[in-house]
Amino acid sequence: MWSTRPLQGKVNAVALSGGLGGLLAIAYERGGLQLFNMNGEILGEPANFRLTDLASGQSTTLAGSTVTIFPGITREGQLKAYLYGEGLLAPAQVDLPVPDTSSVVGVCSGPLRASGIMRLAYWTSTNDRVLQTGVVREENGEFSWDAGESTFTDFGIKSCAYTSDTLVASPRATSAASLSRGDFDALLSIEDGSGLQISTDLGMTNKDVSVRDGITVIAPDTPDAMAAMGTMMNGGYPGGVIVIAGETGPDQHQAVFVDPSALTLAGSR
Template sequence: ALLFTAAACSKQEKAPEAAPEAAETAADVELPAVWATRKLEGPVGSVALSGGMNGVLAVAYKKGGLQLFNMQAEQLGEPMQFRVKALANGKAATIAGRTLTLFPGVTDAGEMKAYVFGEGLVAPAQVDLPVDGENSIEGVCSGPGGSEGLMRLAFWTEKNDRVLQAGMVRERDGELTWDRGDSTFTDFPIVSCAYTNDTLVASPRATASAALVRGSYSALLSLEKDAGLSLSTDLGMTTSLVHVRNGLTINAPKSPDAMTAMGTMLSGGYPGGLIVVAGEVSPDDNQVVFIDPSAVTLAETTN
């Protein structure tokens, strides 16, 4: 089946059925690994990025625990023992007069929360993010909110894994709210989702999906257990395998456990955005590796 199906965010409609044939393969892409964290506390279950001048990386461990890093892979604040099974990319925002970075996340118990860090905090804090009473949440993805709110947020539940419930996260009187929008219906159990421009996409195969949008360039990254990392500029109709070129002292995991990406410029020397993958780089050594996507995101400006 195709890697993704999609529906416009503004419409309530059934996502198109996936074609019976596998996606065609386009020319492979090679991107360099440019930086990495030190050895982490253990295997990683989920990662997320927040952009802006002070980019932040969030890491949720499979055994439990949440840790934040800056774009130099230095730890931010103290790690906290929150049990988080899924994270979505975050956003820097001013909430109740304080500049904070917030990441949506799903707890092991299936509840939606937000994890915030910034002014006045020595460690990430967990705050409520009510989603209209929904529970048993299985996965989550986020996208830019534009002028309408802090961010778009979609999720699916264990009981209803063929529907992406989407809405807008806003701040009201210092509290986070989620205002329900239109749902996206699929013909398959959802494994991951992503927002790319004005389109919400779902995948039946990719364990992680992320949008890589920069100017006129718009692509979807996907991580599959056996196929590894791939890139598509046409919602999965054709895909390019992504080969990571290791650095002198940086080795990307051969079988990543988690992945996310952001196409906008990030502090720390990432003008073309950033891809991060987490996994075992050598026996019992788990790291998050930073990959530079400029070869594709900035291709039009450098040619």
């Protein structure tokens, strides 16, 4: 178990990216977007964006440079893209050409097997029972949006996640993430006032995940935000990684890196 140094305050959302240089993005409740590498070290300068949500990042090449792109939602309900890569001292904000640009509440993203940058799903304050889906692509240096079929639910959506082959929405979980590696495919989540939970049947039944404190690292009992990835390209995480962020002491907040190898490596081939 690893952790960042004490964070700047309470966390609204966290997100992970894969690729050769995995990144952790943290959006603070009082405002600010900060990036870390997978050793918990701060990268670049913090950016003064005020975000309510973040989704998984994807690595791509734009204008000959490799960049990581995190979708995020501003306090005004706008869905934007946040880029970081070579030549950037801090994350940069870029518009995404999606509908409903002033009422977005939540977002999730996933990798693409075909051409394009990422799959994306989001819902709005005016209709929290429908996930708008699509694919973000890049054409001549500009982002484009290919709308997909909407996913309808019979409940108000609180979170969503792309598993290996399914888009899952939840009426209870405030944060959800896929943890897939080989034959192992699970959905991780946290609810208000709860610890980390895991489901292997797409959220129908959940089990508590016991996260033990390390020698010098304390894990938050009731995380504020969570992210996960079953496969990391860079070293140190053979079975993937889970990140939970929350209060680890009086007025002290940290992001804690948890090794899920007991789950992912035991259940994969």
